[in-house]
Amino acid sequence: MLNQVTRRQLMKTLSAFGLSSLMPNSVFAQGTDNLIQRAIPGTREVLPVIGFGSSAPVREILNDGPSVVESLIETMVSMGASIVDTAPREYEVDKAFGKILSDPRFKYRLFVSTKVGLNRFMATREVDKAGGIKQFEQTNSLFNRHPADLVYVESMTDMDIHWPTLRELKEKGEARYIGITSSFTEDHERMAEFMKQEKPDFIQVNFSLLEPQAEEVVLPLARDLGIGVMINSPFNGGELFRKVSGHDLPDWAAEIDCQTWAQFNLKYILGMTNINTVLTETNKTHHLVDNIGGGMGRIPDAQTRIRMKAHFDSLG
Numbered sequence: 001m002l003n004q005v006t007r008r009q010l011m012k013t014l015s016a017f018g019l020s021s022l023m024p025n026s027v028f029a030q031g032t033d034n035l036i037q038r039a040i041p042g043t044r045e046v047l048p049v050i051g052f053g054s055s056a057p058v059r060e061i062l063n064d065g066p067s068v069v070e071s072l073i074e075t076m077v078s079m080g081a082s083i084v085d086t087a088p089r090e091y092e093v094d095k096a097f098g099k100i101l102s103d104p105r106f107k108y109r110l111f112v113s114t115k116v117g118l119n120r121f122m123a124t125r126e127v128d129k130a131g132g133i134k135q136f137e138q139t140n141s142l143f144n145r146h147p148a149d150l151v152y153v154e155s156m157t158d159m160d161i162h163w164p165t166l167r168e169l170k171e172k173g174e175a176r177y178i179g180i181t182s183s184f185t186e187d188h189e190r191m192a193e194f195m196k197q198e199k200p201d202f203i204q205v206n207f208s209l210l211e212p213q214a215e216e217v218v219l220p221l222a223r224d225l226g227i228g229v230m231i232n233s234p235f236n237g238g239e240l241f242r243k244v245s246g247h248d249l250p251d252w253a254a255e256i257d258c259q260t261w262a263q264f265n266l267k268y269i270l271g272m273t274n275i276n277t278v279l280t281e282t283n284k285t286h287h288l289v290d291n292i293g294g295g296m297g298r299i300p301d302a303q304t305r306i307r308m309k310a311h312f313d314s315l316g
Contacts, residue, residue, distance in 0.1 A: 086114050114143070115153070116135045179228070222274060235265065268308045
């Protein structure tokens with residue numbers, strides 16, 4: 001629950017950007033303790049339903065300085081969010097980002113997930129077992145997370161190499177949770193088979209109004225197996241906004257405390273109640289505030305979700 005200082009911080013943030021209109025009315029009627037939290041399956045630990053996918057803004061730290069990312073982290077923390085999703089990058093980038101994550105204002109209020117395997121941002125793409133361990137050690141050390149909160153095998157890359165490493169990290173107490181990620185619908189069948197065999201603590205998967213296929217098998221399976229869920233690519237790289245461009249929200253969106261298309265999509269996603277967190281990526285503070293608003297107020301029931309999907313599909 002947010003304390004009174006945090007409430008003042010939130011009101012200051014909203015006022016500074018003229019963004020109070022993006023918040024559901026219930027936020028101001030009932031206080032600001034309304035960012036929904038959901039329990040990690042099998043534990044008493046809860047996570048806020050909106051998180052921060054940090055790739056794009058973090059990669060600009062060396063060029064633009066830390067102020068943008070620092071402002072984003074400060075804003076999300078002030079609004080009750082805490083999830084930061086990241087991946088290994090060049091040493092100097094991770095070092096700069098780690099200084100922000102280790103700031104005493106933020107460190108103990110964050111849940112940081114990172115990854116091994118894909119190596120998108122390093123000099124070479126090939127990562128063997130030793131390379132995966134090196135990735136983990138770099139982020140764990142520079143981000144100052146001991147133990148690591150959550151470590152994924154990114155994009156289900158070389159699972160036979162990296163999954164045993166993650167299991168070892170968890171057994172040694174060096175990682176609290178471990179999991180796998182995919183952002184491609186064609187990987188869902190392979191992800192489901194792995195979930196049945198290994199039962200990871202978490203999956204991270206693509207899901208949105210524009211890309212709803214995870215709802216067919218992967219998300220129900222995660223619910224049945226007691227696996228935590230984070231959602232990536234909720235806006236499909238901006239494609240979702242291009243689809244709704246020029247269209248007004250339906251009047252009935254107000255019934256679920258929804259005031260923007262971003263919130264409309266996020267609330268549709270969160271209608272799957274076993275989803276722990278949706279990772280939204282932006283380098284704009286006002287977009288982050290808007291996104292976090294999607295995790296406040298009322299969440300659609302099954303019938304409303306059907307109505308939302310039908311309206312969205314009708315936009316052409």
